[in-house]
Amino acid sequence: xxxxxxxxxxxxxxRHRFLLHAAMLSTLKQRVGEVLLPGDEFCCDGDDxxxxxxPVRPEKLLCGPGLRRSGDRLLVCKSGILRHKQPNVFWMDxxxxxxxxxxxxxxxxxxxxxxxxxxxxxxGGSEQASLSYLAFExxxxxxxxxxxxxxLVFAQFIVANKDMEPELACIGSSGRANGMGVxxxxxxxxxxxxxxxxxxxxxxxxxxxxxxxxxPCELVVGMNGRLWVRSSSVHQTLxxxxxxxxxxxxxxxxxxxLFMRVKQGAL
Amino acid sequence: MKDTPLSxxxxxxxxxxxxxxxxxxxxxxxxxxxxKITFGTDYGCCFVDLGKTRVMAQVSCELVAPxxxxxxxxxxxxxxxxxxMASPAFEQGRxxxxxxxxxxxxxxxxxxxxxxxxxxxxxxxxxxVWQIRVDVHLLNHDGNLMDAASIAAxxxxxxxxxxxxxxQGDEVTVYSQEERDxxxxxxxxxxxxxSFSFFQQGTYLLVDPCEREERVMDxxxxxxxxxxxxxxSIQSSGGIMLLKDQVMRCSKIASVKVxxxxxLIGKALENDKKARKAGGRCGFAESIPLExxxxxxxxxxxxxxxxxxxxxxxxxxxxxVPPQMVPSQVVPVPGVGQVGQGLQNTWGLEEEEEEGEEExxxxxxxxxSAEEQEGKVSQMEEGKYxxxxxxxxxxxxxxxxxxxxxxxxxxxTRDQAPKNTESSLRQKGAASIKKRQ
Numbered sequence: 001x002x003x004x005x006x007x008x009x010x011x012x013x014x015r016h017r018f019l020l021h022a023a024m025l026s027t028l029k030q031r032v033g034e035v036l037l038p039g040d041e042f043c044c045d046g047d048d049x050x051x052x053x054x055p056v057r058p059e060k061l062l063c064g065p066g067l068r069r070s071g072d073r074l075l076v077c078k079s080g081i082l083r084h085k086q087p088n089v090f091w092m093d094x095x096x097x098x099x100x101x102x103x104x105x106x107x108x109x110x111x112x113x114x115x116x117x118x119x120x121x122x123x124g125g126s127e128q129a130s131l132s133y134l135a136f137e138x139x140x141x142x143x144x145x146x147x148x149x150x151x152l153v154f155a156q157f158i159v160a161n162k163d164m165e166p167e168l169a170c171i172g173s174s175g176r177a178n179g180m181g182v183x184x185x186x187x188x189x190x191x192x193x194x195x196x197x198x199x200x201x202x203x204x205x206x207x208x209x210x211x212x213x214x215x216p217c218e219l220v221v222g223m224n225g226r227l228w229v230r231s232s233s234v235h236q237t238l239x240x241x242x243x244x245x246x247x248x249x250x251x252x253x254x255x256x257x258l259f260m261r262v263k264q265g266a267l
Numbered sequence: 268m269k270d271t272p273l274s275x276x277x278x279x280x281x282x283x284x285x286x287x288x289x290x291x292x293x294x295x296x297x298x299x300x301x302x303k304i305t306f307g308t309d310y311g312c313c314f315v316d317l318g319k320t321r322v323m324a325q326v327s328c329e330l331v332a333p334x335x336x337x338x339x340x341x342x343x344x345x346x347x348x349x350x351x352m353a354s355p356a357f358e359q360g361r362x363x364x365x366x367x368x369x370x371x372x373x374x375x376x377x378x379x380x381x382x383x384x385x386x387x388x389x390x391x392x393x394x395x396v397w398q399i400r401v402d403v404h405l406l407n408h409d410g411n412l413m414d415a416a417s418i419a420a421x422x423x424x425x426x427x428x429x430x431x432x433x434x435q436g437d438e439v440t441v442y443s444q445e446e447r448d449x450x451x452x453x454x455x456x457x458x459x460x461x462s463f464s465f466f467q468q469g470t471y472l473l474v475d476p477c478e479r480e481e482r483v484m485d486x487x488x489x490x491x492x493x494x495x496x497x498x499x500s501i502q503s504s505g506g507i508m509l510l511k512d513q514v515m516r517c518s519k520i521a522s523v524k525v526x527x528x529x530x531l532i533g534k535a536l537e538n539d540k541k542a543r544k545a546g547g548r549c550g551f552a553e554s555i556p557l558e559x560x561x562x563x564x565x566x567x568x569x570x571x572x573x574x575x576x577x578x579x580x581x582x583x584x585x586x587x588v589p590p591q592m593v594p595s596q597v598v599p600v601p602g603v604g605q606v607g608q609g610l611q612n613t614w615g616l617e618e619e620e621e622e623g624e625e626e627x628x629x630x631x632x633x634x635x636s637a638e639e640q641e642g643k644v645s646q647m648e649e650g651k652y653x654x655x656x657x658x659x660x661x662x663x664x665x666x667x668x669x670x671x672x673x674x675x676x677x678x679x680t681r682d683q684a685p686k687n688t689e690s691s692l693r694q695k696g697a698a699s700i701k702k703r704q
Binding site: 241 | 271272273274275276277278279280283284287289291292293
C-alpha cells in the first residue's frame with residue numbers, strides 16, 4: 001500500500017450551524033486564541049447596539065467540537081483554546097488521549113478477530129469496529145484480501161455514532177484505496193496524544209517539516225492517537241519514535257534544538 | 268475491558284530490536300529505569316516510581332490474638348491490589364492470575380525470608396500481638412510490577428513506626444503518637460526482587476522489562492536478594508529452560524542491582540528523616556512539583572521614609588541621659604515587693620524616644636508598618652493622657668485595690684514614675700498591635 005498517507009487538512013467535524021448576530025461573531029473573533037473553560041458562554045444580548053444605518057445581515061456560524069448551541073447562546077463545553085478558521089468556523093482545541101470515533105476520520109486499527117465475512121478491528125475505543133472483507137480495493141467474493149489477525153490496517157469510519165457499532169472501510173466512496181489498506185511488515189506502532197496528531201496533520205505542520213530534515217522515513221498518522229513509523233534501520237526508527245513522543249511536551253524552540261542535535265549525530 | 272492486543276508488527280519489531288541489543292527507551296540490557304521513592308505524611312506510606320510504573324504501599328498495625336501454634340510471634344499480612352486505574356486489563360474485584368502470582372511472590376520474598384523480627388511484635392504472649400499489614404496498590408502498569416512492589420513494601424516497612432507499649436503487671440498501656448514517640452520495626456535485612464525477562468528461548472536477556480517487552484517475552488526469572496548477597500527467593504515462570512550458568516549470571520547481576528537499590532532506599536529514608544526533624548513539610552503533597560498560576564502575594568505598603576534618619580538623630584540628641592538601672596517602683600499588688608523586671612528600658616522616658624525606636628523597627632518590617640503606625644499613634648495619645656495624670660503621685664500602682672497606704676521600699680526620684688508608666692504602656696501598646704495583626 002502507498003506509504004505516504006499523511007493526508008491533508010485536519011477538519012473539525014461540524015456540529016451546529018446557526019444564524020447569529022454580527023456582534024457575536026466579533027466577540028468570538030476577539031477571543032480566538034484564549035483559554036476558555038466549560039461554562040463560558042457567548043450570548044447574543046437583545047439590547048446590543050444595532051446600527052440603524054447599516055443593514056443587519058445575520059451571519060452563519062459553524063461550531064466545531066467543544067462548542068454547543070443552547071437557545072441563542074453559544075456554550076463552551078470543553079476546556080481548551082478557541083480556534084478560528086476563515087470564514088466562520090470556530091472550535092475548541094482540546095488536549096486528550098482518549099479517542100472518540102467520528103465519521104470520515106482515518107485511523108490505524110489492529111485486527112483482532114477474523115470471522116466469516118467480517119473482521120473485528122480494535123482502534124482504541126470503547127468497542128471494536130467491524131470491517132467487511134469487501135471494503136478493500138479490488139476485493140471480490142473470490143478474491144479475498146490478505147489480512148491476518150494482528151495485522152495493522154489504515155481505514156476510515158463510515159459509521160460512527162454513539163448508538164451503533166462503528167464500521168470501517170479501507171476504500172473511499174469512489175472505490176479506490178487512497179492510501180488505505182493493510183500495512184506491510186516492519187515499522188513501529190506507538191501512541192501519542194490527539195493534540196500532537198492534529199499538529200502533525202495540519203497543513204503547514206512545523207513538526208513534520210522539522211522531521212523531514214532528519215532521516216528519510218515513512219510515517220502513518222492515525223487520528224486515534226496511533227503513529228506508525230518505518231525507517232531504514234531499527235535505530236533510526238527508535239530515534240524517530242522517541243522524538244515524536246517527546247514532542248508533546250516541548251516548546252517549538254526546544255524541539256528545534258533537539259532535532260538539530262540529533263541531526264548532528266548525537267544519537 | 269480488554270487490553271489493547273499486540274499487533275504482529277510490534278512483536279516483530281521488538282524482537283528484531285532486542286536481537287540488535289536495542290530497547291524501546293534507549294536503555295542498555297542491564298539498565299534499570301529511573302527509580303524514585305517518596306514517603307507520605309503518615310509513617311509507613313511509600314510511593315515508588317519505576318519509570319512509568321507507579322506503586323503505593325501502606326503499612327498499618329493492629330493488636331490481635333496470635334496464631335495458636337505461634338503464641339510468641341506477631342503476624343505479617345501482605346496484600347497486593349491491582350487497581351483498575353493501572354491498566355485496562357485489570358478488573359475490579361476479580362482475582363486474576365497475575366494478582367495471585369504477585370501476591371504469592373511478595374509473600375515468599377518478605378515473609379519466608381524472615382526479614383522482620385516477629386518476636387519483637389509480641390505484647391502479651393498468647394494473648395496480644397501486633398499484626399502488621401502491608402497493602403500495596405498498583406497505580407500504573409508499565410511493566411515489572413514485582414520489583415516496584417517489593418521496593419515499595421520494604422521501604423514502607425522501614426519507614427513505619429508502631430505505637431509504643433508498656434506493660435505493668437497485668438496492665439498493658441498503648442501510647443498514642445502524642446504521648447510517646449512511636450518506635451520503628453526491627454528489620455534484619457531488606458530483600459529486593461530483580462526481574463529478568465528472556466527472549467528467543469533464553470538467548471537474549473533483559474533486566475527490568477517494560478510493558479511492551481513483557482508482552483513479547485518468553486519467560487521471566489525473579490530473584491529476590493538482600494545486600495549481603497543472600498538469595499531470599501527465586502522464581503521462574505513461562506516454562507523456559509534455563510542453563511545453570513545463565514542463572515548464575517543473573518544472580519551476579521541481581522546482587523549488583525540490589526546493592527544500588529538498597530543504597531537508594533537508605534538515602535530516601537535519610538532525606539525523609541531530615542525533613543521531618545527540620546519540621547519541614549514532608550509527604551506526598553510536597554513531592555509533587557508545584558504548578559501555581561498565581562501565588563498569594565501581599566503588596567508592600569508604601570511608607571514615608573524620607574527623613575527617618577534625620578528625625579531619629581534629632582530625637583537621640585535631644586534626649587536626656589538615660590537613667591541608671593534601678594529596680595522599679597511599680598508595685599503590682601500592695602504589700603508585694605517587686606523582685607525583678609528584666610531589662611530596663613534604657614531609651615528614656617519621653618514618647619518621642621519611643622517613637623524613634625518604633626520607627627527604626629518599622630524600617631525593617633514594612634508589612635506591619637500600617638498597624639504599627641496606628642499603634643504608635645494611639646500609644647502616643649495614651650501616653651500624653653497618662654502623663655498628665657501622673658504628675659500627681661510618686662509611685663505608680665498597677666492594681667485595682669483601694670488601699671491608700673503604699674509602702675515604698677526604695678525612695679526614688681520623681682523621674683522614674685512616668686518612665687515605668689511608659690514601659691507598661693509600651694507593653695500594652697505592643698499587645699494591642701499584636702492583636703491587630
